[in-house]
Amino acid sequence: MTPISHGAWLTWGIAGLATAGVITRPFKWPEAIWAVAGAAVIVLLGLLPLADAWHAVGEGLDVYLFLIGMMLLSELARREGVFDWVAAAAVRHARGSPRRLFLLVYAVGVLTTVFLSNDATAVVLTPAVFAVAKRANAKPLPHLLVCAFVANAASFVLPISNPANLVLYGGHLPSLAAWLQRFAAASVCSIVVTYAALYFTQRRALRGACADDRSVLRLSTDGRITVIAIGVTAVVLLMVSAWDKPLGLPTAILGVCTTLGVLIRQRQSPWPVVKAIAWDVLALVAGLFVLVQTLHHTGIIQRLASGAEQLVARWHNAAAFALGGLIAVASNLLNNLPAGLIASATIQSDHLPQTVIDSLLIGVDLGPNLSITGSLATILWLNSIRREGEHVGFATFLKVGICTMPPALLVALVARLWA
Secondary structure, eight states: OOOOHHHHHHHHHHHHHHHHHHHGGGGGGGGHHHHHHHHHHHHHHTOOOOHHHHHHHHHHHHHHHHHHHHHHHHHHHHTHHHHHHHHHHHHHHHHOOOOHOOOHHHHHHHHHHHHHHHIIIIIHHHHHHHHHHHHTOOOOHHHHHHHHHHHHTTSSGGGOOOOOHHHHHTOOOOHHHHHHHHHHHHHHHHHHHHHHHHHHHHTTTSSSSOOOOOOOOOOOHHHHHHHHHHHHHHHHHHHHHHHHHHHHHHHHHHHHHHHHHHHHTTTSSSSSHEEEEEEEEHHHHHHHHHHHHHHHHHHHHHHHHHHHHHHHHHHHHHHHHHHHHHHHHHHHOHHHHHHHHHHHHHHHHOOHHHHHHHHHHHHHHHHHSSSTTSSSHHHHHHHHHHHHHHOOOHHHHHHHHHHHHHHHHHHHHHHHOOO
């Protein structure tokens, strides 16, 4: 095997430092600053041609558009009282029980993730759940953690449930019937085990009673338009996914058109809505794409493909567990979007068994439940809770993640191999 050059070592070192900055957020600077700074340093030192960097940024276009559409719908829902409406309905059905409220939030999180994606759960559902906890006079953290964990645990029920699914399979996405046949059992196991583990870690905070408010809150006309638009978005995403087309553009179009329609009805400026969007998330994604491109440039993908081939040749089914676990851990070190890109390139560079490929996807989707930087959805979730005045540190999340992710991953991998 060709020796690793000094330039490759330097590139990996810079990428590693950038990733560490995203994880630890020195000086409490946003994650995007560290990802973009790492990408910029690599380009300025000539370790990656500028043309390749721009190409990598362009590859994220579908993700940018998807996030813009979802963030617009989320901000519109906030403005039009949709979150308060959801909160009132949830508290009414919880009937004063924090445990029932916890289960209800989890069930809604599963549905949101399955039909709108894990990023939508982080962006759209999290503020609604915070409103639920506030209205119920319940401790917000257990219910907010639901949004973070279910966003990954339910993210391989359907192809659209996680953009990383589309990234990993590229242009070879299985049909919906084949997808359900291969992932239905694993998804159910992931969702059930994650709920059980998450409930176990939060059981003390869920003791006692919460507010029992049976009042009914009415939505305004613009609020109903927003709810309908979110529902239409879910249907459109299912249709587009069935046709194996990119999800970003239709999501962005629906978000922009809905927002403009409501604001025109109200004769209000779009500037407050635009200003409220977390644009730095797009910069973070762009920086991560460039960092992954550097791994292509230094030849590490070819080495990973060779290692995967040797592992499969020696241990067959055991390789599915090993590679699924390895990519799950790597997702927390790199973020699962870059990890998915690396896994996708590895798959395209080699002929791996279908069970191994599916195990890689489960690892990419579920592995990020270990730490706060494991997935883009979790980073979006962090941004959402910070806007509400809540803060969850790396250690706090890790304590819950250690109890939740490994058992769910193990059971899901077993279920996939036995499917």
